[in-house]
Amino acid sequence: MSEFKLTRYRIRVSESLRGPQQPFSAILLSDLHNMSYGEGNSVLLQAIRNEKPEAVFVAGDMLISEKPEPQMDVALALMDELTKQYPVYYVEGNHEYKVRRYAEAYGSEGDRFFEAIRSFGVHLLKNACERIDIQKMPITVWGLELPWQCYKRFGKNALTTAQVTELLGEPDEDRYNILLAHHPVYFEAYAAWGADLTLAGHLHGGIVRLPYFGGVITPQLRFFPKYDRGLFKRRGKQMVVSAGLGSHSIPIRINNPPELVVLDFT
Ligand SMILES: [Fe+2]
Numbered sequence: 155m156s157e158f159k160l161t162r163y164r165i166r167v168s169e170s171l172r173g174p175q176q177p178f179s180a181i182l183l184s185d186l187h188n189m190s191y192g193e194g195n196s197v198l199l200q201a202i203r204n205e206k207p208e209a210v211f212v213a214g215d216m217l218i219s220e221k222p223e224p225q226m227d228v229a230l231a232l233m234d235e236l237t238k239q240y241p242v243y244y245v246e247g248n249h250e251y252k253v254r255r256y257a258e259a260y261g262s263e264g265d266r267f268f269e270a271i272r273s274f275g276v277h278l279l280k281n282a283c284e285r286i287d288i289q290k291m292p293i294t295v296w297g298l299e300l301p302w303q304c305y306k307r308f309g310k311n312a313l314t315t316a317q318v319t320e321l322l323g324e325p326d327e328d329r330y331n332i333l334l335a336h337h338p339v340y341f342e343a344y345a346a347w348g349a350d351l352t353l354a355g356h357l358h359g360g361i362v363r364l365p366y367f368g369g370v371i372t373p374q375l376r377f378f379p380k381y382d383r384g385l386f387k388r389r390g391k392q393m394v395v396s397a398g399l400g401s402h403s404i405p406i407r408i409n410n411p412p413e414l415v416v417l418d419f420t
Pocket residue numbers: 215247248249336355356357
């Protein structure tokens with residue numbers, strides 16, 4: 155893969171909350187899987203710079219959890235570059251989770267990855283939040299570290315709203331709550347918890363996409379995922395799912411180019 159497309163979503167803030175004084179943009183990165191566009195990811199970095207984003211949100215799976223040595227050098231270099239220019243908010247995906255969790259397979263590679271991105275200044279959100287103001291818009295950015303069964307079971311019932319509250323606490327009532335959560339299948343739980351905007355990835359757009367129909371199969375070999383890519387709405391809450399920038403075990407994309415997502419807040 156040598157090219158990606160740029161996908162732009164307009165994010166309207168509901169009237170009950172304070173929106174931005176001036177429109178601004180942010181970037182959503184997901185599922186890079188250690189992919190490089192140009193030397194040192196120069197093509198990707200330039201595309202990001204062109205948008206003059208106020209923040210970069212990372213929805214996980216920047217590396218590949220290959221055993222015994224995960225592929226993560228490109229992901230680390232990208233985080234190093236991005237943090238020189240932008241605040242970067244990061245939640246882990248299942249690949250980071252595996253590397254972190256299974257020390258018997260990966261040794262200390264998980265620690266090395268997370269220590270490195272922290273040292274660059276990445277805001278790693280492990281069931282935690284940070285409060286920021288962009289263009290006078292009060293935003294709380296949350297990162298949800300999904301329990302492993304949420305990846306294994308894939309089913310809707312593997313994560314309830316009560317579990318999200320248990321992991322994160324209550325959302326802020328008077329601020330715009332952005333939730334970084336790698337797996338989009340639990341949108342109902344995220345929205346019911348109070349996420350005004352969920353940012354996710356994981357399904358790579360459904361790998362093969364049919365016109366008028368959407369994604370056919372996920373990297374986890376599940377057919378016809380509901381939230382494969384795009385902007386979804388539910389009871390006034392929204393979710394943007396990125397098709398991702400890379401791939402791993404099944405390096406195929408049909409009608410489904412890698413994408414860089416730009417969020418235009420108005
Ligand atoms: Fe993933």
